[in-house]
Amino acid sequence: MHLDPFELHRPASVGEAVELTRKFGPACDLLAGGTDLLPNYKMHLNVKRHLVALGDVAELRTHSLERIGAMTRLGELERDTAFRATYPGLAEAIGEVATPLVRASATVGGNLLVETRCFFFNQSYFWRDSLGYCLKADGDRCHVVPQKERCYATFSGDLAPALGVLNASIEIAGPTGLRTVNVLDLYDAAGDGIRRHHLAEGEIVTAILLPDSARRVRSTYRKLRIRPTFDFPELGIAASLDLDGSRVRALAIAAGGLETYPKRFDEFTAPLVGAPLTAEAITAIADQIMRSVRPVYNTFLAPDYRKRMVAVYVRRALEHLSGVRAEAAG
Amino acid sequence: MERGPAGSIRVNGQSYDRPFPPERILLDLLREDFNLTGTKRGCDLGTCGCCTVWIDGVPTLSCLTLAALAEGHTITTVEGLSSPSELHAVQRAFVERGATQCGFCTPGFIMTAAALLRDQPHPSREEITKAISGNLCRCTGYSKIIEAIEVAAAGTG
Numbered sequence: 001m002h003l004d005p006f007e008l009h010r011p012a013s014v015g016e017a018v019e020l021t022r023k024f025g026p027a028c029d030l031l032a033g034g035t036d037l038l039p040n041y042k043m044h045l046n047v048k049r050h051l052v053a054l055g056d057v058a059e060l061r062t063h064s065l066e067r068i069g070a071m072t073r074l075g076e077l078e079r080d081t082a083f084r085a086t087y088p089g090l091a092e093a094i095g096e097v098a099t100p101l102v103r104a105s106a107t108v109g110g111n112l113l114v115e116t117r118c119f120f121f122n123q124s125y126f127w128r129d130s131l132g133y134c135l136k137a138d139g140d141r142c143h144v145v146p147q148k149e150r151c152y153a154t155f156s157g158d159l160a161p162a163l164g165v166l167n168a169s170i171e172i173a174g175p176t177g178l179r180t181v182n183v184l185d186l187y188d189a190a191g192d193g194i195r196r197h198h199l200a201e202g203e204i205v206t207a208i209l210l211p212d213s214a215r216r217v218r219s220t221y222r223k224l225r226i227r228p229t230f231d232f233p234e235l236g237i238a239a240s241l242d243l244d245g246s247r248v249r250a251l252a253i254a255a256g257g258l259e260t261y262p263k264r265f266d267e268f269t270a271p272l273v274g275a276p277l278t279a280e281a282i283t284a285i286a287d288q289i290m291r292s293v294r295p296v297y298n299t300f301l302a303p304d305y306r307k308r309m310v311a312v313y314v315r316r317a318l319e320h321l322s323g324v325r326a327e328a329a330g
Numbered sequence: 331m332e333r334g335p336a337g338s339i340r341v342n343g344q345s346y347d348r349p350f351p352p353e354r355i356l357l358d359l360l361r362e363d364f365n366l367t368g369t370k371r372g373c374d375l376g377t378c379g380c381c382t383v384w385i386d387g388v389p390t391l392s393c394l395t396l397a398a399l400a401e402g403h404t405i406t407t408v409e410g411l412s413s414p415s416e417l418h419a420v421q422r423a424f425v426e427r428g429a430t431q432c433g434f435c436t437p438g439f440i441m442t443a444a445a446l447l448r449d450q451p452h453p454s455r456e457e458i459t460k461a462i463s464g465n466l467c468r469c470t471g472y473s474k475i476i477e478a479i480e481v482a483a484a485g486t487g
Binding site: 001002003004005006007008010031034035038039042051053055075098099100101102104105228229230 | 351352353355358374375376377379382388389390391394395396398399442460461463464465
């Protein structure tokens, strides 16, 4: 498969990258590791005339325990033993992304901004041409939930939920300078599902910032997929827990692979703060979260199964973090 | 920005000066322009690992690498892994253990396994399985491949 012609731009600094992104606006894409964008370009999905490759921007490629440059390769973090020991849940999520070969090129920033996925989108041009194009590429209707207003393609990154339960922030550079947002506030939950983040024109994600609290909590990430390698998440559950004896000091649960954006379930976890994390509490929260989600039929596994597995994965994650054995919910 | 001619690209210790456009994929450049057809085109989407080459010693999917971004880096393909007269230990073990059936995926496995043993001379079976989890084989069922890597690691091939 050959790529359609484009112009390749190789900025050497964040400032240059911002200027190019602002200049070309919707006519350009950022190229990080290329493991998501280039397959999509090969399928002729939303190809742009300009590519801004970020690999030469040295300041995006460094990482420490507090700050991960957006162009840090997942494979680099995987080999960093101090990083793995400090953030076990995040390390699990990184190790679950695709394959070691993909992780050699794939970046942290790229995984946060990975394109949403759908049966009717991730197909060749000929396949899509035969059915009729979809709202997300070349067409005007959604084939999953038939209507013309909203795209239901699924958020398929593994890192966002894992970073979300650690209260990580995202550093964003733009024409007016730097700003910082909570990682899950990067995503547009209320939009049309096609524009999947809140980045303004000319803005690029430059780093992930991990707070002190992320080094105190226990965390884990559980991924549902058909093959134990390569597959995108049919469901990804991240959880973090800080216990004071048997009582909850802090608890966060987040999911990917269910909706168009990764989400946290604070409305269900907040009431548990200060209370003991019992088997009954784990079962109840797993059930509540399961009942709140509405996956649609646009990935390989049936939505009803994915929904039921939410309860199982939440329960398993909390059992792992707390050592409490709970009953199966649902 | 310029659309070719690009600068030179260094493959298996040799510099190639050939103009290519920015959308040229490294795999296509290796196979079609440089005739290095040991690197295979499988899925062409990053799933199968048949196109694995080393970029600065790191096993990388050449089907998802823009050739322009490989400039200035050292590329090694299966043709450059050993001398024409002598097989690499991993290649020898694959031959001796019958780890090849149709052979299409073999170069990718060889490049992944050779890098593993270079960095980790005595991996466990679990570490081998994890390392090759990005390389797909439709024939062997993987047992012979894993055995061959173990034989190469033990130096008993």
